[in-house]
Amino acid sequence: MRFVSETGIDAVAPAIGTAHGVYKTAPKLNFDLVERFGGESIPLVVHGGTGLTADVFLRLIRLGAAKINISTALKKIYLGSSRELLKDEKAAPVEFDAAVRKACEDEMYRYIALFGGVEKTL
Secondary structure (H helix, E strand, O other), X not given: OHHHHHHOOOOEOOOOOOOXXXXXXXXXXXXXXXXXXXXXXXXXXXXXXXXXXXXXXXXXXHOOEEEEOOHHHHHHHHHHHHHHHHOOOOOOHHHHHHHHHXXXXXXXXXXXXXXXXXXXXX
């Protein structure tokens, strides 16, 4: 692709219909564009992965997505677990930090497994 070769970029994140944050309605994804970029020799990045279904994630990966951003999902887990833990007035800060971290790690590992990366992790 001319743009890739002329700019020297090391990853590309085309506008495929996803957006950062929480979706109010299901996004209309342009899978043809994903496939077109996925065939290039440059990693394809998907912004706004939070809220997509497992089937959509797997299709994006099959078509060439190399990186899928799920920051909002992790933030939701962080805030949700924080709120839950703060209800316990006796919880010590060390326990709080460890519990929130564990909740976020569990969510990350769930995505790693879904994306087929378990065998690729250290």
